[in-house]
Amino acid sequence: xxxxxxxxxxxxxxxVTGAARYVDDIPTPAGTLHIAFGLSEVAHGTLDALDxxxxxxxxxxxAVLTAADLPHANxxxxxAHDEPLLATDRVHYIGxxxxxxxxxxHLAARRAxxxxxxxxxxxPAILTIDEALxxxxxxxxxPRIYTKGDAEAALAAxxxxxxxxxxxxxxxxxxxxxxxxLALPCDNGDMIVHSSTQHPTEIQHKVAEALGTPMHSVRxxxxxxxxxxxxxxxxxxxxxxxxxxxxxxxxxxCKMRYDRDDDMVITGKRHDFRIDxxxxxxxxxxxxxxxxxxxxxxxWAQDLSLPVADRAMLHADNAYAMPHVRITSHxxxxxxxxxxxxxxxxxxxxxxxxxxxxxxxxxxxxLDGAELRRRNYYPEMDSGTPPETTPYGQPVTDFVLRGxxxxxxxxxxxxxxxxxxxxxxxxxxxxxxxxxFSPVKFGIxxxxxxxxxxxxxxxxxxxxxxxxxxxxxxxxxxxxxxxAQVAASRLGLPLEAIKITAxxxxxxxxxxxxxxxxxxxxxGMAVAAACDTLRGRMAEHLxxxxxxxxxxxxxxxxxxxxxxxxxxxxEAAQSAYGARISLSATGFYKTPDIAWDRIKGEGQPFxxxxxxAAVTEVAVDTxxxxxxxxxxxxxxxxxxxxxxxxxxxxxxxxxIQGAGxxxxxxxxxxxxxxxxxxxPSTYKIPACSDRPEVFNVALWKGANPAQTIYRSKAVxxxxxxxxxxxxxxxxDAVAACGSxxxxxxxxxxxxxxxxxxxxxxxx
Amino acid sequence: MSKKTxxxxxxxxxxxxxxxxxxxxxxxxxxxRLNITGPHIGCETSHCGxxxxxxxxxxxxxxTMFAVQAEGAEITTIExxxxxxxxxxxxxxxxxxxxxxxxxxxxxxxTRAAKLLEENPAPSEEEIRFGMAGNICRCTGYQNIVKSxxxxxxxxxxxxxxxxxxxxxxxxxxxx
Numbered sequence: 001x002x003x004x005x006x007x008x009x010x011x012x013x014x015x016v017t018g019a020a021r022y023v024d025d026i027p028t029p030a031g032t033l034h035i036a037f038g039l040s041e042v043a044h045g046t047l048d049a050l051d052x053x054x055x056x057x058x059x060x061x062x063a064v065l066t067a068a069d070l071p072h073a074n075x076x077x078x079x080a081h082d083e084p085l086l087a088t089d090r091v092h093y094i095g096x097x098x099x100x101x102x103x104x105x106h107l108a109a110r111r112a113x114x115x116x117x118x119x120x121x122x123x124p125a126i127l128t129i130d131e132a133l134x135x136x137x138x139x140x141x142x143p144r145i146y147t148k149g150d151a152e153a154a155l156a157a158x159x160x161x162x163x164x165x166x167x168x169x170x171x172x173x174x175x176x177x178x179x180x181x182l183a184l185p186c187d188n189g190d191m192i193v194h195s196s197t198q199h200p201t202e203i204q205h206k207v208a209e210a211l212g213t214p215m216h217s218v219r220x221x222x223x224x225x226x227x228x229x230x231x232x233x234x235x236x237x238x239x240x241x242x243x244x245x246x247x248x249x250x251x252x253x254c255k256m257r258y259d260r261d262d263d264m265v266i267t268g269k270r271h272d273f274r275i276d277x278x279x280x281x282x283x284x285x286x287x288x289x290x291x292x293x294x295x296x297x298x299x300w301a302q303d304l305s306l307p308v309a310d311r312a313m314l315h316a317d318n319a320y321a322m323p324h325v326r327i328t329s330h331x332x333x334x335x336x337x338x339x340x341x342x343x344x345x346x347x348x349x350x351x352x353x354x355x356x357x358x359x360x361x362x363x364x365x366x367l368d369g370a371e372l373r374r375r376n377y378y379p380e381m382d383s384g385t386p387p388e389t390t391p392y393g394q395p396v397t398d399f400v401l402r403g404x405x406x407x408x409x410x411x412x413x414x415x416x417x418x419x420x421x422x423x424x425x426x427x428x429x430x431x432x433x434x435x436x437f438s439p440v441k442f443g444i445x446x447x448x449x450x451x452x453x454x455x456x457x458x459x460x461x462x463x464x465x466x467x468x469x470x471x472x473x474x475x476x477x478x479x480x481x482x483x484a485q486v487a488a489s490r491l492g493l494p495l496e497a498i499k500i501t502a503x504x505x506x507x508x509x510x511x512x513x514x515x516x517x518x519x520x521x522x523x524g525m526a527v528a529a530a531c532d533t534l535r536g537r538m539a540e541h542l543x544x545x546x547x548x549x550x551x552x553x554x555x556x557x558x559x560x561x562x563x564x565x566x567x568x569x570x571e572a573a574q575s576a577y578g579a580r581i582s583l584s585a586t587g588f589y590k591t592p593d594i595a596w597d598r599i600k601g602e603g604q605p606f607x608x609x610x611x612x613a614a615v616t617e618v619a620v621d622t623x624x625x626x627x628x629x630x631x632x633x634x635x636x637x638x639x640x641x642x643x644x645x646x647x648x649x650x651x652x653x654x655x656i657q658g659a660g661x662x663x664x665x666x667x668x669x670x671x672x673x674x675x676x677x678x679x680p681s682t683y684k685i686p687a688c689s690d691r692p693e694v695f696n697v698a699l700w701k702g703a704n705p706a707q708t709i710y711r712s713k714a715v716x717x718x719x720x721x722x723x724x725x726x727x728x729x730x731x732d733a734v735a736a737c738g739s740x741x742x743x744x745x746x747x748x749x750x751x752x753x754x755x756x757x758x759x760x761x762x763x
Numbered sequence: 764m765s766k767k768t769x770x771x772x773x774x775x776x777x778x779x780x781x782x783x784x785x786x787x788x789x790x791x792x793x794x795x796r797l798n799i800t801g802p803h804i805g806c807e808t809s810h811c812g813x814x815x816x817x818x819x820x821x822x823x824x825x826x827t828m829f830a831v832q833a834e835g836a837e838i839t840t841i842e843x844x845x846x847x848x849x850x851x852x853x854x855x856x857x858x859x860x861x862x863x864x865x866x867x868x869x870x871x872x873x874t875r876a877a878k879l880l881e882e883n884p885a886p887s888e889e890e891i892r893f894g895m896a897g898n899i900c901r902c903t904g905y906q907n908i909v910k911s912x913x914x915x916x917x918x919x920x921x922x923x924x925x926x927x928x929x930x931x932x933x934x935x936x937x938x939x
Contacts, residue, residue, distance in 0.1 A: 008858050008859060008861060009861070009863060009864065009866070011866060012857070012858040012861075012863060012866075013847045013850070013858055014847065014866070015857075015858075015863050015866030015869045015870075016841075016845075016850065016853075016854035016855075016857045016858050016863065016869055016870075016873060017801070017841060017842070017844075017845060017846055017847050017850070017854060017870075018799075018800070018801020018802070018840065018841035018842050018869075018870040019801070019847060020866050021800070022803070022867065024794075024800075024803075024804065025794075025800040025803075027798070107791075173901075174899075174901050175865075175867075175901060176803070176805050176811060176813055176865065176867040176868050176899070176900070176901050176902075177803065177805075177865070177867045178804075178805075224865070224866070225865065226803070226865045226866070226867030227864075227865040227867060227901050227902055228865075229901070257804075259807060260805065260806040260807055260808070260811075261807075261808075475865055476863075476864030476865025476866060476867075476902045477864065478864070645861050646861070648861075649861050649864055649902075649903060649907060652903060652904035652906045652907070653864060653901075653902045653903045653904040654904075655904060656904035656905065657901070657904070679806060679808050679810070680806050680808065680810035680811055680899065681808055681810055685899055685901065686904075686905075687896045687897075687899060687905075688891075688892050688893075688895040688896050688898070688900075688905045688908065688909070689892045689893045689895075689896040691892065691904060691905045691906065691909075695904075695906050697906070
């Protein structure tokens with residue numbers, strides 16, 4: 001059986017030789033044109049006029065397009081139709097595309113785009129959470145509120161109470177491959193689009209709208225992305241649409257890729273949040289009630305902000321059973337990039353909120369953080385204690401964190417290191433160390449229930465080779481390999497017999513974005529369904545031919561066994577073909593047992609939860625605020641892993657990306673609303689030298705009680721939140737500098753840490 | 764338009780000769796003029812390392828070097844290090860030890876690692892971590908990249924010490 005093996009990434013041999021093609025590597029036909037956007041230099045105002053004479057006159061320029069030149073829909077929004085491809089009468093942020101230059105080369109287009117002059121009457125720009133609140137600038141009519149029990153009364157009655165507030169910064173995706181698209185015009189007005197996107201169907205949809213054609217006239221193909229992380233769920237729309245429009249108008253293939261600085265200035269990032277909290281607890285640290293107010297800075301357009309903010313609310317409990325909870329969520333509209341999906345999709349921000357509360361309580365009670373967290377955990381699965389419900393009414397029936405935590409704390413030698421660390425800190429006035437534990441419970445499924453569906457298309461050819469296609473996209477996570485492993489297992493074939501093919505809207509229609517960690521859960525099941533259909537047809541035919549029952553026929557190791565008779569898979573396929581049996585099948589899957597009312601905040605939004613936990617140790621230089629991660633121990637629940645090597649890769653990469661978000665990755669906008677951290681020179685992504693000196697990573701052994709593909713669990717997003725332990729370890733180290741609570745904001749850059757040290761030393 | 768300059772250079776052992784504007788960057792020469800698309804464009808400001816190539820024995824971010832500066836130079840890209848049928852030990856190790864996910868940084872990463880191992884055939888873990896700090900990977904968390912380089916170094920050193928018997932290199936075991 002092919003599944004459960006730690007096989008390399010399907011394209012590893014291509015990647016290591018530079019032979020794997022991304023959109024920008026696809027050889028283009030002669031005469032291909034290139035596109036660049038001219039961008040707004042003003043955060044908010046009225047667009048009075050565009051002077052594009054110099055742009056038209058620039059070398060290599062073929063055409064210049066403004067909103068007035070767009071023949072049909074001028075909209076690249078994935079949700080609320082509030083995101084014009086090119087600005088019309090108003091501009092909403094610095095970086096908003098105003099016009100598009102079509103030229104003979106990438107550089108000619110970029111150079112010309114700089115020559116445009118926009119006359120904009122400035123209006124006051126709303127940039128911050130406070131400004132948006134003051135102006136009532138928000139999405140939805142008012143805040144969303146989810147409640148369980150009576151938080152107000154329980155807070156008033158609680159033996160102890162703490163309040164606080166925390167700022168949580170956003171995050172740039174920094175997919176190594178920037179956004180890119182290539183549109184090839186075909187006869188009869190049809191269009192083929194190659195896009196670096198997590199959501200081919202949406203690209204197809206938006207391109208069709210913009211061209212004024214039915215979706216059947218547009219075919220979108222995605223072989224791979226050079227990283228996505230949520231940043232290619234909706235942010236590729238603009239490039240694909242402008243390429244298609246320009247291709248339609250010029251009759252030439254058109255291509256666009258954002259320069260990195262443009263990419264960072266134009267596209268949305270992780271939402272930054274402020275979270276206020278008011279928590280009541282007893283002398284043992286058990287939470288009686290918590291009241292959260294979450295403020296999400298959503299930027300200028302709605303994009304995916306509503307479900308992102310919902311998911312932040314849905315993770316405000318993390319791993320803790322709390323009897324009385326109120327969560328209030330404000331979705332604020334600002335004159336900045338439209339914040340978008342980013343690995344975790346709001347969940348990480350909600351989780352940081354409750355982990356901050358835990359940290360604050362532990363400090364106030366002088367209680368170990370791991371112990372405090374365990375006292376508040378949900379009841380363990382199969383422990384005899386009845387499950388408790390989340391603040392949104394879903395019973396937590398698959399909780400494994402009690403066992404997982406004990407295993408991790410033992411393997412990480414937590415207690416002994418905690419003692420040693422206290423000794424170190426007592427003896428060392430300058431370098432302080434910090435140690436922290438944090439758990440993750442992450443809900444799996446799209447909260448928009450209808451998205452939880454997937455399709456697959458599988459062909460068996462006469463020679464027994466298999467063509468595999470499904471609706472998921474490959475961005476490095478290993479989805480293609482996992483689905484191929486599923487197909488190989490179902491058909492009893494070696495993996496080499498399965499040809500993995502590019503995602504293609506003409507093969508599998510109406511796909512959901514490869515997002516919400518759901519890629520393998522959904523597409524793996526669809527692939528299994530298609531393969532089972534084909535195997536069933538072959539078995540029935542062979543039973544008819546050779547006698548016996550179809551159900552007794554086995555498919556294994558490239559052989560088909562019918563009683564005493566053994567055929568190669570190729571012979572079986574040839575025989576089925578000769579008997580006019582269809583060797584092509586689709587497969588379809590929809591996640592069962594989910595239902596969700598996002599307005600009321602009630603229901604069963606998640607099919608199951610994925611779990612994990614981390615212990616991180618840091619050292620902080622108290623004179624400069626600089627720090628290093630000395631050691632990280634991670635234990636993560638991927639269910640019965642389909643591919644432990646790929647899953648461990650997700651866990652390691654997720655942790656580093658999460659730790660980066662909360663430590664060094666700082667986005668800074670100036671008073672005009674200009675993003676000043678628009679390149680890796682000013683935005684600090686973890687480098688090889690930043691990774692923990694000791695990094696122990698393991699998978700929890702346990703099958704998913706929910707009926708997923710081979711009882712595996714989704715693993716894309718959850719490990720990102722293991723990085724929260726790095727922030728908490730910094731808090732622990734700073735707390736060792738004085739008696740006050742550090743109250744670190746995120747990202748806890750060295751400047752933040754130094755200022756917190758000064759603060760706690762003064763108290 | 765600027766006056767074009769006559770440039771000759773050697774890429775992966777093959778001589779190339781062309782006229783280019785003085786401002787043409789080496790990464791554009793490689794990717795667009797010579798159709799060598801292994802080196803990728805990541806940041807275009809020499810921070811991410813996706814475009815790393817070797818120029819006259821030095822690791823260079825080809826996005827911030829002019830083609831004219833490479834006049835007469837010998838350049839090696841990922842394509843010159845090995846092919847799918849004949850992988851360099853580093854390529855084999857990155858494949859087998861899962862030193863990649865999306866793969867976009869991989870060509871630059873391996874090209875840099877090859878140079879690192881030339882400079883220092885038996886680097887410590889710390890020397891690898893700091894020697895590779897100019898190449899960003901957003902997916903892996905670097906753990907398996909470091910493992911891959913360690914495995915390749917061990918492989919290369921052992922095949923060197925076992926002298927003439929070693930033809931090619933052994934297949935490494937899958938990690939984990």
